[in-house]
Structure formats: C-alpha cells, structure tokens
Amino acid sequence: MPTPPDYPQMLRGAELRVTRPRVAVLGAVHAHPHADTESIIGAVREDLPEVSHQAVYDSLHTLAAAGLVRRIQPAGSVARYEARIGDNHHHLVCRSCGTVADVDCAVGAAPCLHASDDHGFTIDEAEVVFWGLCPACSPTRS
Amino acid sequence: MPTPPDYPQMLRGAELRVTRPRVAVLGAVHAHPHADTESIIGAVREDLPEVSHQAVYDSLHTLAAAGLVRRIQPAGSVARYEARIGDNHHHLVCRSCGTVADVDCAVGAAPCLHASDDHGFTIDEAEVVFWGLCPACSPTRS
DNA sequence: CGCTTTTCTTGAACGAGTCAAGAAACGGTA
DNA sequence: TACCGTTTCTTGACTCGTTCAAGAAAAGCG
Numbered sequence A, B: 001m002p003t004p005p006d007y008p009q010m011l012r013g014a015e016l017r018v019t020r021p022r023v024a025v026l027g028a029v030h031a032h033p034h035a036d037t038e039s040i041i042g043a044v045r046e047d048l049p050e051v052s053h054q055a056v057y058d059s060l061h062t063l064a065a066a067g068l069v070r071r072i073q074p075a076g077s078v079a080r081y082e083a084r085i086g087d088n089h090h091h092l093v094c095r096s097c098g099t100v101a102d103v104d105c106a107v108g109a110a111p112c113l114h115a116s117d118d119h120g121f122t123i124d125e126a127e128v129v130f131w132g133l134c135p136a137c138s139p140t141r142s
Numbered sequence C: 001c002g003c004t005t006t007t008c009t010t011g012a013a014c015g016a017g018t019c020a021a022g023a024a025a026c027g028g029t030a
Numbered sequence D: 001t002a003c004c005g006t007t008t009c010t011t012g013a014c015t016c017g018t019t020c021a022a023g024a025a026a027a028g029c030g
Helices: A007-013 A020-031 A037-047 A053-066 B007-013 B020-031 B037-047 B053-066
Strands: A070-072 A080-082 A090-094 A100-103 A122-133 B070-072 B080-082 B090-094 B100-103 B122-133
Touching: A007 A020, A020 A037, A020 A053, A037 A053, A053 A070, B007 B020, B020 B037, B020 B053, B037 B053, B053 B070
Parallel strands: A090 A122, B090 B122
Antiparallel strands: A070 A080, A090 A100, A122 B122, B070 B080, B090 B100
C-alpha cells in the first residue's frame, strides 16, 4: 500500500512555502477529486474554520501553477480541481448533472496527442472530454 | 464552388422562426469562426444596430440547441461559437492569447470517440482540445 | 530573535451570462 | 390583406464565480 501523501513535503518539493491553508487545500483536493472551489472551501473549513475564500483561490492557483493539482473546467461548469496529475487521463462529463469521472487514455500512452496539422502551434497538452449522460441521469429504458 | 449559405432556409429547415436577429447571428457566426459573444454582437450590429445583447444570447442558444452552430468554451475563456458542425473536427487553443484554430481529427473519422471505460455513461461526443502556443505567441528562438 | 518577503484577511468590484415583464414580430389562417 | 395566438425581442435589473487591492499576519532566512 502506498504511503499517505505528505502534503508539506510536496509543497517544499515544489519550492512553495508551507502554510496551513495550502496544506489543507492540497488535502481537500486529494480527498475530493473533481470538487469545485466552493466544495473545497467547505472541506478546508472543516480543518481551518477561519480561512478566507481568497486564500483558497490563491492556494488553488499556486498549486495548479506548481503542477501539484490540475484545474479542469468543462464548458458551462465552474472550475474543478483534481490531484491526479501527469498520467494523461481524460474525463467523462455528464451533460445533465455535471458529474466528472476519470478515464484512462483510450489508446494507451498518448493517442490523440498529435494534431494532423498543428498550424504552427507549439502543443504541450491534448485534453479529451467525453460528453454524455451519467448512469443516474440516463433515461432508464426497460 | 459551393452555393452561399441561405440562412433563412437553414432556420426553416431546423423548424425555427426566421427573424432578423437570428439571420444576422447565423451570418456573423459563419463570417467569424470562433468569435465570442461580444464580437458577434458587434458584427450583428453592423446590420442591425438596434439589436439587444439579449437577442444575440437567445439566438445563439437557440441556434446551438438546433445544431446550426456549435458552442465551444475552452477553460478560462468566454463562450465561442462556430458554424462548422458535424465533421468531428477539434481545436487548437493558444494558452497565451486564446486564439482558436481548427484541426481535422487526427486518426480519421472517430478516433478518440471510445473511452476505455465509460463508467456507465452514455457518451455522445468526444471533444479534443490541443493546448499550446500559437505562432505569434511562441518565443522565437534563433 | 528580528527582518524581508510572501501569504492571508477583509471587503469591494468586475463581467459574462441570466431572469423577468411587457412590447414587437412571426407566420398560420380567414 | 387583416387578424390572432405564440414566439421572440427590448429593457433593465440581477446573479455569482472570480478577481482586485490594501493592510495585517506569518513563513523562513540569517
């Protein structure tokens, strides 16, 4: 079994100052994958009841910039965050309720990572979003 | 050479009422691919100076629901619209300036359209976004 | 322990998009 | 062509996720 994540050490490894809000935010993102900012604020306040929403916004931006969390924002949704990073996975998004689920990359390592014509762009990431209806929102047909 | 698009006829074909705002919005989306709502409002007002922003919002929603235009919204961007639909193409987005370019699907018809594990979702679309820097924003290295 | 820099608190502000009520326009029918 | 019911547009207020800004607190170095 893997060792539980050492959030302060992860912050130091990214050359970030270790602050109580950042540790709590990092923990909340690990505990609640795909949570939006408001949910993360709620989770963080279970540990630190006094944190400001701005501290959470700042921490999320900092952690995302450092690569410790990933920010995703499906069209029509608020920002969501996840701690699973660097493994090239993609997302399923429910058009009805907005639920997000992870999917491993379909064709292995880096399938759709090459555009047929890059128009001179320097591409660093390919994001794949599968749109549909989750089991709870699918019309049950008998 | 293809015949120029007959916007009123396209609206009727989708069983939508033909109104001057809708025709102008449809034309603006065709003329300005990937334009955001504000740009579309500006373009529409060249023909109809008095249209309200709400009429443009409503028209865009209606046209998108009817499948005559497609709404795209890369993370961190406002909503953008395009008239190229039904051909399974994807997008290049510049992280710096937000420019959007079209790319044909890399592996032909429907490459990444199948998730490795659909988690019970009913998937109807796979959206691929390539992130990077456009030629204008790329650091020129000599 | 004290100092400098970064981060957090507080509170206001921004802006894309939505909501709601009444006026106008579409298009089927007489 | 005129009428009528329904849809759409105008007007203006409003929501809410997110950002901005100034000063207070705290991280981490010497």
